[in-house]
Amino acid sequence: MAENFPPMTSVKRWFVTTNHKDVGILYLMTALFFLIFGGVMALLFRIQLLEPGGIGILSGSGYNQSVSAHGLLMVFWFLSPFAFGFANYVVPLQIGAKDLAFPRLNALSYWFYLFSGILFAISFFQGGTFEGGWTMYAPLNVPIYTPAMQATTGGTAAILGLTLFVLSTTVGTVNFLTTIHRMRAEGLGLWNMPLFTWSMLLTVWMMLFAFAALLAALLLLSTDRILLTQYFATQQGSSLLWGHLFWFFGHPEVYIVFFPALGMMFEMFQTFTGRRLVGRKWVIIAMVLVAVQSFLVWMHHMFLTAINLEIKTLFMATTIGISLPFDLMVFSLIYTMVKGRIRFTTPFLFSLGALVLFILGGITGVFLGAVVLDYEFRGTYWVVAHFHYVMVSGVTALIGGLYYYWPKITGKMYDEFLGKVNFAVYFVGFNLLYFPMFLAWETPRRVFHYGEGLQIYHQLATLGAFVLGSSFLILFYTLGKSLVSGPDAPDNPWEYARTAEWATTSPPPLENFDGRPTYASGKLEFVDTATDGGTATPGEAARADLERASHDVAQTHEEGHADHASIWPFGIGLGTFVLFLGLSGMTSWVEAFHPEFSSNPSYLYPSITILGVGILGYVLFQFGVEQFETPELAVAERWPFEGIETTKLGVWFFLASDVIVFGAVIGAYVFMRINAGWMNWGPIPEHAWAGLLNTYILLTSSFTVVLALEMARRKSKKGLLASMSVTLLLGLTFMGIKAWEWSEKFAHGDYWFSGLEYSLYYVTTGLHGLHVLLGLLLAGFMIYRVLTVDAYLEDSRPVEYFGLYWHFVDVVWVFLFPLFYLL
Structure with a gap:
């Protein structure tokens, strides 16, 4: 309850909080931990690649596990959650909301995320984690093609951890879609939303459908690994089925990862050039086109399969077509710089660096979009280099975003000199790591054997990996120094920042704003509810908001403010984690009923499974009976869903996602039956x-x-x-x-x-x-x-x-x- 909400210095607060800013901080901190986790995996296999046959610090299985874990951790447990940390913190502030539509579900999405990562980490200690690559291609993703222990426990735990992560993203996606469509401040139409919020809106729309396809694929893979079904273990089209399911998710995922970074770049370019983004409306239209087209290009990842040439040519055309809206966005950023007065702060340097890196990544990607060239480059380090120039350019922009929003989140300024040193080391390390991979493109992916003439490039890349890694040590030192001894930040430390998050204190109080934000007059104002309709300037509102936060919170609760504390999201996350951990070891019990296997199953994993079911049943019941207030906004922009109540809209979004899950599973049935001969x-x-x-x-x-x-x-x-x-x-x-x-x-x-x-x-x-x-x-x-x-x-x-x-x-x-x- 709000009147008992613990302070930020209390450990209890972080277990019970449902406030969007707290959840955002939890996401950011946890994502940075997984960045370190995945980075250590990368350094391990980069050391192995110092010599053409490997220097022997990793076995073949250890190398495969390191490469697979690095890819999975970075793509799933770092990139998207890092962006979602900013989205949690910033989006409600930008649209003038006091929180997300479903605060408890927001907390639940975080706990699912954390426990999914813990389950993945535990898989290393269950005989070895999954080693079939981050794309998990069939049939290498099923037990019959991997060592028995790794296949049935550690590998399955990794797959179940990823499944739990997808459940986290589904909950978060429904929450953000409902919030942005139902809780915008009065007068804030969709067309006028800040560009970061626009990028997140399109991101979660893509996530709603893309991650549902991945969830279906993971559910089928989990049944293969635990129940020994035969979706991906046969020669009856299983590899092609996995390719379709995975890449229907996989290519939108590129834009799901990059769009939040792109939105962050738009915000920082506007702030540090001192002018509105050139062609803003066309940029929004271009982003919408990319979001739609992202679901029409997945088969360019399958040019080397038996798909006929006509279909390959069609997908080559859609691939080239999706690059055109990005051209518009790149030129918009360039012209914004040309017509503005640039201030080379640390956030802007990272944004500019991200633009340069993305241009190079995009150009090299066009090569892969051509069927003939893809036959030559597929499966080589050209793909590795291109992929990282695109994906890690997004990381570059998000690090700039971390510097940009650091004063707002912590109330402290950072050392600008250290920040610029951080950028210099980062940019040099990035290019020293990834550019030699273009030159060593003949190296086959996923193995540590390559031609002796390519050794110099791999040695440079390994050196670059350590330089890039050291840049993050500088980052952590800079931010730690800021927390300990940095000067206090003003409410708006950036001269030309104009979005609503800068109109409140640094850091913002629990309820974000004093009064109700409104754009009814065409500019940001705050309705003073105490005087029934009067307005206050943003500066006055921020000071009043800070004073209000220090008052007795019970009084604010009586005035209709939302609750912010519930332990049950944590409990649901814990119960689901225990259940999935138990399921990871149940394969041996299924084998006991299979005539081809002789198995002596342990009672450990069934006991853990039963415990998980018990915990989950209890906490779900308590979650259901808990009285939790999330007041409906009386005045808000809700187009195009004015006539649909908030919770009903959330249910509709959830069901839309579930339609894709069932569509993918039923589609798998149709695909496999046609492939086998329908009448067989x-x-x-x-x-x-x-x-x-x-x-x-x-x-x-x-x-x-x-x-x-x-x-x-x-x-x-x-x-x-x-x-x-x-x-x-x-x-x-x-x-x-x-x-x-x-x-x-x-x-x-x-x-x-x-x-x-x-x-x-x-x-x-x-x-x-x-x-x-x-x-x-x-x-x-x-x-x-x-x-x-x-x-x-x-x-x-x-x-x-x-x-x-x-x-x-x-x-x-x-x-x-x-x-x-x-x-």
Whole structure:
């Protein structure tokens, strides 16, 4: 509760906080830790590459693990979370909101992120982490092609850690989409939003769909590794299936990583040239075009597969096409510099450096977009160099952003001289590391053997790696020195910074602003709610806000301010972590039922799994019954979702993501069945009557949910209880029939590992059954709430939200029934 919210010096605060600024700081600090983790992995294999055959500090497996861990850590656990740290801190301030739409879910996304990284780190101690490369290509990503212990425990733990990370991003994505679309200050239309917020809006839109495809791929891979299904372990198109699923995520991911950095560059270029970005509206249009086109180019990563030449040519054209909007953005930044008065501060130097590096990375990427040249360059260090010039140029801009927002976050200024030294060492180290890779392009990727004539380039690259690493030591020293002895920062240390985050104190107080920010007059003002409509200047509001933060917080809570503390997001993260850790070692138990394996499974991992389920059940229940206030904004810009309530919009965004998950899983079924010859097997359940009966049952349950909503609106407790109870019974009946079907298949020896067709049937219907089970748990919880506290009679909206989810589950079954029972 807000009145008991601990101070920032308290350890407790960081476990219970849901405030967006605190969560942003947690993201930034944790991402920097994973930067060090991934950087150490890189230094290890760069040392190994000092000689053409390796100098022997790593075994072949150790080298593969280091390369794989480096890629996974940097792409997933550093790059995107580092950007999300800034987004958490800055976006609500920029749009004039007091917090994100769902503060507890924001905290939950962080704890999922942290525990996913811990699970990945633990995998090193479970016989070895995943060693199949960060792209996890099939069939090298399944147990049969890797050592037994690494395959079944450490490797699986790494995959499950990545799955938990994707759950984190899904929660965060829904939160940011809802916040930006529903909680902008009065008068702040989408067109006029700050460019960093624009970049984050497009980033989370891409994440909503791209990460859902990755989640589907990881779920299928997890079933292969734990349950021994056959999605990626066969010669029936499994490699091509993984390529499609992964790269449908993988190429948008490049822009997901780079867009926040691009938005940060736009903000810093405007601030340190003293002028508005040239062609601002065209830049926004260009970013929208890139976001849309990012989902139309994934097959250029698959030019070396058996895809026909016509399709390859089409994707070559889309690849060249997506570079054109970036040309516009680059020229916009250049013309902004030409027409402005540049101040070469540390943040601007990093931004300018990022622009230079990105131009080189983009130009070298055009080579790979041509089918003929891709045949020559694919699988070589040309790709490694290009990829890093693009991705790490984004890191360069984000480090500039760290310097840019450091005074706002900490209230302290940094040493400008040390900052410039940091940039110089960083820029030299970057180019010394990555540019020789272009010259050593004939080196094959993912191995430490190369021609002797290329040794000098690899030695230069290794030297550059250590120079680049030392730049981060300078960074940490500079920021640490600032915290300890840096001068106090003014509210706005940058002369030409004009976005709303600079209109409050440094650091901002708990509630961000005193009064309500508004752009109704065309400029930023603050409505003084105490005097019913008066306005205050930003400077006056900032000083009043600082005084207000020192008052008794209980008084502010009575005035309708939000709560900021809850321990249950941490508890859910912990419970999920324990559950996933237990699942990572369950393969041996599945092997015990497989006729081809002899296994003596340990009871350790089943015990951990059961413990995780117990913890998760308890904390989810407490999360559900906790009273947590997140007041709805009375006045805000909400186009184009004015008519949709905030939580309902969040549910819609979540369901949109789930549509992609099911679409990818059903698409995998269609792809694999066509590849195997559609008529090679018939409907898996030979008798369709059970599936037809279940279809009627679920459609009937949809009607009872509608009836439950009507009863809640009429405030009929008995009617609500009866309708929800019938829904629960119908759902249980569906699950019972499905369990009977499965038991019949088991009795005839048809298990999920018996063949590809059975893997497809059990996993797809099992994923749907898991959704039904979650819906049943929600229905049971809601019945409990109606019985104990007469819930939903005064506010029927939660029943409506449950109905949306339940109808979605029913619609999915309408697609699954003909696919598996009739065709």
